[in-house]
Amino acid sequence: MATTDMMQGRGRAQTIHAHYMAMVQRRRLYGALTLLIFFLLFFGGFYVADDRNAGGFWSGLSQLGDFPAGVLSEAWEKRGLLPAHMVTYFGALVETVNIAAVSTLVGALFGLILSLMSTRGLSKWPMMIPVFRRIMDIMRAVPEIVIALVLIFVLGGGPVPAMVAIAFHTTGALGKLFSEVSENADLKPVEGLASAGANWSQRMLLGVIPQVAPNFLSYALLRFEVNIRASAILGFVGAGGIGYELKNAMSWGQGKFDEAAAIFLLLFGTIVFFDQLSSYFRNRLTKGVPQ
Amino acid sequence: MTATDMGPMHQQAAGLFQRKRLIACAVPAVIFGYFVYIFFAFDFMGLSERARMDNAITLASDSWSYKTHVTRDNRSGAISYAIEGERKGEYPEGTRPDWVSGEADAPVVALGAGHIVRFLPDNAITFEIPDFGTIEAQVVDGRVMSNLGDDVPDFVSASNTRLAITTDEGRLTVTRARTEVFHYSPGWELFWFTLDSPYYGHGLLALLTGPQLDSARSNVAGMWEDFWGNRMWRHTDVIFAIGETILMAFLGTFGAAMVALPLAFLAARNFAPLGAARFAVRRFFDFVRGVDGLIWTIVLSRAFGPGPMTGALAMLITDTGGFGKSFSEALENVDEKQIEGVASTGAKALQRYRFGVIPQITPILLSQVLYYLESNTRSATIIGAITGGGIGLLLTQAMQTQKDWEEVSYYIVLIILMVMVMDTFSGWLRRKLIKGDEGGH
Known part of the structure; x- marks a missing residue:
């Protein structure tokens, strides 16, 4: 009696074990297949990209150092001129940072309004929530260069097209992040304010904003870092600031590389400086002031 | 707790409120000040001067409409119809848009809203504009003559070598070499098929259910081929x-x-x-x-x-x-x-x-x-x-x-x-x- 039970039990254990091993094997097979497909796509894609590129990968790799070496050696020869160049281009740098700052401010302001409008429980018109969400999705999807190029055509070159383009995208991007934060806001202060007869803007300003401000600010600072880079890049396609100067310095070619080097240095320094500054403040916002 | 105890606490609270109020006013004030600085730094005042509103209008109207050029070569008298004036968009020989009527060598172009352009023999042309009248022009001995005289309205630019009339419905330019009329229509013309495709101008349903248009290939395969091979939209x-x-x-x-x-x-x-x-x-x-x-x-x-x-x-x-x-x-x-x-x-x-x-x-x-x-x-x-x-x-x-x-x-x-x-x-x-x-x- 007991032995047959044991036999049965062992048999069952064996089937379970076999079943388990089969499952593990299938899982491994799927994992291996996914990896295989991924690597096929990756290297196939790389091959296609290499094929459509003007210069090949391997021949380019050997020339990779030529341009930086050329710029560096020229900058080193004329190192006495670098400070003067930096002073020359400082105005353009300020313009680039200004573009980023204004567009972050404007984007954060509109993003704030849009995010409140598209959050359940906070929206002024709850029926319109899906509409506001779609608006944010579309604003987020528009790459800055699209708006910048169109506005450059209409308004001419300069900082305004870049500012509008970046602010537009920032509104969508920050709006989405903000609405994720405000979804988690406590509604009790809002109810309390409502019972005291506060209107919508008072409820938001006094009940919601104080709760979400640290997170909002931290996201806005992160966006500011991103926007400095975006504003430099848009300058390169004609929207003013340091990117535009860089493009000019580059097109002069050999002999003017010292100016390009000065701009490289300015841009690098600015990006690192604002990254550090913003990460310091973000740390303080999320973890509190160190006692 | 007595009133004397309350005194300092009250003061502290009042001080805190004072500080909060100050910040609440200062932050928007600083941001506003920054915007004022930016207003001048980015030269918003000069923006209205630099802005090319005509560019904006071209962009806005061109993005959802297309123009068809009706061109007469003033030397040979040959008339051609081409979408966007491109060779790839030319109407095949013997065909023309349905807003053109009249003889083949003297067509009448209806631009819409009563604007009518008539091509006449001997390099002459008339442009009927409601609320204005009829402008007549002719190329004689390499000079562009018109009936406008010295009193030229602001939508016309006229000289000995060139006459250009711009209206909301279309444009006419006359030079020694050619007479050209632009006709605007809404839509993205030739988006699906170019004019040389047999499927141009047919509805989707008619193509799917209708008879085979090209004996060499089935409708679906041909449509696919001609759509991807569209030389205008690529x-x-x-x-x-x-x-x-x-x-x-x-x-x-x-x-x-x-x-x-x-x-x-x-x-x-x-x-x-x-x-x-x-x-x-x-x-x-x-x-x-x-x-x-x-x-x-x-x-x-x-x-x-x-x-x-x-x-x-x-x-x-x-x-x-x-x-x-x-x-x-x-x-x-x-x-x-x-x-x-x-x-x-x-x-x-x-x-x-x-x-x-x-x-x-x-x-x-x-x-x-x-x-x-x-x-x-x-x-x-x-x-x-x-x-x-x-x-x-x-x-x-x-x-x-x-x-x-x-x-x-x-x-x-x-x-x-x-x-x-x-x-x-x-x-x-x-x-x-x-x-x-x-x-x-």
Whole structure:
């Protein structure tokens, strides 16, 4: 009696074990297949990209150092001129940072309004929530260069097209992040304010904003870092600031590389400086002031 | 508690309120002041002077409409009809748009709203404009004569060699060489089929259910062929360019992730015992991030030439820094207990990583990578415009020619769709891959 039970039990254990091993094997097979497909796509894609590129990968790799070496050696020869160049281009740098700052401010302001409008429980018109969400999705999807190029055509070159383009995208991007934060806001202060007869803007300003401000600010600072880079890049396609100067310095070619080097240095320094500054403040916002 | 006790507390509270009020006023005031500074620094006043409103109007009207040129060669008298004035959009011999009537060598063009242009023999032309009258013009001995005299209205520019009449319904220009009428119509003409295709001008339903139009191929196959081979809109090139942009983002993002993962182990405090190596790798991450995609793009395009691979490599290098930073932070936050548990079964170092570390960080890594993929799809458009690859290149080219605004709007719509599809796809993938993890927390 007991032995047959044991036999049965062992048999069952064996089937379970076999079943388990089969499952593990299938899982491994799927994992291996996914990896295989991924690597096929990756290297196939790389091959296609290499094929459509003007210069090949391997021949380019050997020339990779030529341009930086050329710029560096020229900058080193004329190192006495670098400070003067930096002073020359400082105005353009300020313009680039200004573009980023204004567009972050404007984007954060509109993003704030849009995010409140598209959050359940906070929206002024709850029926319109899906509409506001779609608006944010579309604003987020528009790459800055699209708006910048169109506005450059209409308004001419300069900082305004870049500012509008970046602010537009920032509104969508920050709006989405903000609405994720405000979804988690406590509604009790809002109810309390409502019972005291506060209107919508008072409820938001006094009940919601104080709760979400640290997170909002931290996201806005992160966006500011991103926007400095975006504003430099848009300058390169004609929207003013340091990117535009860089493009000019580059097109002069050999002999003017010292100016390009000065701009490289300015841009690098600015990006690192604002990254550090913003990460310091973000740390303080999320973890509190160190006692 | 007595009133004397309350005194200082009340004062303190009042002081706090005072400070709060001050900040509440000061922050908007500072921001407002900054905006005022920007208003002057960015020269908003001069903007209205520099703004080319005519450009804006061309752009706005051209993006949803097209123009058909009716051209008479004033030397040979031959009349041709071409959409956007391009050879590829020419009407085949013997055909013409349905708003043209009259004899073949003396057509009457109805521009709409009562504006009628009549081509007359001997290089003469009349333009009937309601509320104004009829303008008559003729090319005589190489000079453009008209009945306008000295009193020229502001929508006409007239000289001995050229007469141009611009109305809301259409334009007429007369020069010694040719007489040209622009007729505007809404829509993206020839978007599906060019005029030489047998399927042009037929409805979809009629094509699918109707008789076979081309004896050599079935309707569906022929439609497919003619649509992709459309020489005006170049759908094949556009789709290839979109693919190239996505490819750049894909290669850049995943390449960066593959490079950054092993390096991140070296930069994580709990995995790298060697302080100097950790410091070096971290500074490397900071450096490649700080140099920024723009500079990498410039440096790389010098070595690799224009093309999609240059853009992909630029993104790869920049994002290696970003990934390295966040991966190493994720690695520093792993739970040691799980690794100990795996180690207690006698697992070797590699197995400890495989079963103790990787499962913990995979969800964080994947969500980071997919997030970067989304944003890189947008960046690839810009980088493509600089290095010359993908849809970004097509967009800047179409912008620079300043005439094919309907193509510009076509590209813009496709770019936005591409980004939204990638957003949706990566969001779906993220939920799918990380779903199992959400239950556990």
